[in-house]
Amino acid sequence: MSDAFKYVAFISYNSRDTEWGKRLQRKLEHYRLPATLCSQTGHKRTPLRPVFFAATDIQPGGLSKELQDRLKASRNLIVICSPNSAQSEWVGKEIAFFHSLGRADSIHFFIVDGIPGSGNPKTECFNPIVQKLGFPEILGVNIHERIYRWPILNRERAYIQLISKLLGVEFDSIWQRHRRQLTAKIVSYCLAALAIAAALVCIRALNRSVDVTASLIESSAHNGNLPPLHDAVVTLTLDNEAKCDTVRSLQSNAVFNNIPHRFIGKPVRISVVCPDYCSVDTTLTLSRDVTLPLRRDPSVYGIIRFLLYDPAIEEGVPGIPLLINGLEAVSDEQGCVVLSVPLERQSVTYAISSPIPLSNNIITMPCGANDVVLIK
Secondary structure: OOOOOOEEEEEEOOHHHHHHHHHHHHHHHOOOOOHHHHHHHOOOOOOOOOEEEHHHHOOOOOOOHHHHHHHHOEEEEEEEEOHHHHOOHHHHHHHHHHHHOOOHHHEEEEEOOOEOOOOOOOOEOOOHHHHHOOOOOOOOEEOOOOOOOOHHHHHHHHHHHHHHHHHOOOHHHHHHHHHHHHHHHHHHHHHHHHHHHHHHHHHHHHHOEEEEEEEEEEOOOOOOOOOOOOOEEEEEEEOOEEEEEEEOOOOOOEEEEEEEHHHOOOEEEEEEEOOOEOOEEEEEEOOOEEEEEEOEOHHHHHEEEEEEEEOOOOEEOOOOEEEEOOEEEEOOOOOEEEEEOOHHHOOOEEEEEOOOOEOOOEEEOOOOOOOEEEEO
16 A cells, blocks of 8 residues: 555445444455465555544544545545445545545445445435446446355455455456355354254253163063062162162063163163062163063072971970972971972972871961971
């Protein structure tokens, strides 16, 4: 920029287009020219500083001497064109004053809204002063020109068109590079958005609640003479939280609702406590359907223990042979009888036969050291 000018450009606008003015000022002042073009043209990397915009420097008003001085100190005049500025008296005065300086070629029209040359006050974007001053056919920069599918590319193309005019360089020499950078940035933003979306989907999936069903099966030999499984308490431990459910029979299941999905496929602790069965306490990989094998405790109905007792002498009777459900047993020196019955032959009650008469010849399980069978 020549030392004769303090500003690269003066932005003329209507107050209803203030946001467009601010945006254009930022775009111009932050634009970085490619290094190769800097060496070829002698421009700085940020060649469009400063740009005068009244909203940030002085309050807009009448065309005062201060405002005229700003216009004189500006190499270019950029007019933000819209139906708002087309009806603005002050925009017309700024254009007329800058034109009177003999720099009509340095007036640039940046169209943000409306239709150029429509003649309709509701849509016309050029101020009437433009026609009065006898401007040749106006080729303003229009952000709505449909060149690309993406509106952001069309807007950026308009910015670069204006920048190329301000710097006096070929449009293609900076647009192609800028478009590649912008496309790469858009793609990177899209990829980042997809990555974030995928992460959110994963997080949601991990935190989604599922129901886990635990079923019990009997892994030991089945004996229909014994009571079926009942009141099995199943406990699922997740981190420091324990969830419990009761299984009433082998035909029903334990159900654990609202289990965070992140636990699926992870090792968890699960335990089962059930009458007549061996307890289970294990770690397994959690799935939506879990099967737990249970073994019947053979000692509950399979270990017969009682005292063969003679109430007449108030002592146990030793050495008496007995037949318990067909299995042989003999009372020991103290009169105690102990017999281990295989699971497949176990029962809830056992019939006892003896060479001596017995007061009760049925023993009910489970039984222990405090149970007695009396002789007559």
